[in-house]
Amino acid sequence: RRRGIEPYPYGYHRSHTTEQALALLKQQEERSQVKASAVSLAGRIMANRPMGKISFLDLRDGSGKIQLCLYKNRLSEESLELSQDLDIGDIIGVSGKLFRTKSGEPTLEVESLTLLAKSLQPLPEKWHGLADVDKRYRQRYLDLIANAETKETFQVRSQIIAAIRDFLNQRGFLEVETPVLQPSAGGALARPFTTHHHALDQDFYLRIAPELHLKRLLIGGFDRVYELGRIFRNEGVSTRHNPEFTMLESYEAYVDYNDVMSMVEE
Numbered sequence: 001r002r003r004g005i006e007p008y009p010y011g012y013h014r015s016h017t018t019e020q021a022l023a024l025l026k027q028q029e030e031r032s033q034v035k036a037s038a039v040s041l042a043g044r045i046m047a048n049r050p051m052g053k054i055s056f057l058d059l060r061d062g063s064g065k066i067q068l069c070l071y072k073n074r075l076s077e078e079s080l081e082l083s084q085d086l087d088i089g090d091i092i093g094v095s096g097k098l099f100r101t102k103s104g105e106p107t108l109e110v111e112s113l114t115l116l117a118k119s120l121q122p123l124p125e126k127w128h129g130l131a132d133v134d135k136r137y138r139q140r141y142l143d144l145i146a147n148a149e150t151k152e153t154f155q156v157r158s159q160i161i162a163a164i165r166d167f168l169n170q171r172g173f174l175e176v177e178t179p180v181l182q183p184s185a186g187g188a189l190a191r192p193f194t195t196h197h198h199a200l201d202q203d204f205y206l207r208i209a210p211e212l213h214l215k216r217l218l219i220g221g222f223d224r225v226y227e228l229g230r231i232f233r234n235e236g237v238s239t240r241h242n243p244e245f246t247m248l249e250s251y252e253a254y255v256d257y258n259d260v261m262s263m264v265e266e
Helices: 018-030 077-083 133-138 140-146 148-170 211-219 256-266
Strands: 039-049 054-061 063-073 091-100 106-117 193-195 204-205 224-232 244-252
Touching: 018 054, 018 106, 018 204, 018 244, 054 224, 077 106, 133 140, 140 193, 140 204, 148 224, 148 244, 193 256, 211 244
Parallel strands: 063 106
Antiparallel strands: 039 054, 039 091, 054 063, 091 106, 193 204, 224 244
């Protein structure tokens, strides 16, 4: 700010994600395109390797990672000054042209540089990552930055839930939402969380199962219903047992447990 640089600007227009930029470079090479493609990218600095008049940075966004090349004698005075104060963890916007180094590394030659967010805390050490299990669960944002497999777990979970929804929807099941706050804890044997509704001056429970409300919907005339929702059980806690979790329950009229087993197997 003393140099007139806003460390947290409102936004930045990027033309491509890193994944799209890598695909564009591949197309450029397949077409034997002489003129390099110009792109604008944004992401977090994950590594900085200064080598005299050249610096190489690793930039990562939500889609992947790409190498940046900064020729100090080709940058504007403002970009050069800013590049000298960059830290690992900073989020930046860059524009330039794509090329491939002699070693075959896809790279963006940076022509202009913009600071988008200054990192005030150091990231977890590169080689050992974030090993503390307690910290990984309490500070998921650090875990996602330091451990690529954690991000993959999030993505796989999303794909599994989408596949479950698609499977049930195609078979005529109706997805519904039932109350989370309930006057009695039913549908399972578990210790509930309690809360107080001030307007009604009444104690309520966070649901331990959606079963009873789903069955009432069948009584109301629906043939097939299901819910993918959060469940709360005030019991033990560990890396494999969370008091808050997602549960799938489905109900279908006019079938028995054999039909349910067949559907689960399918």
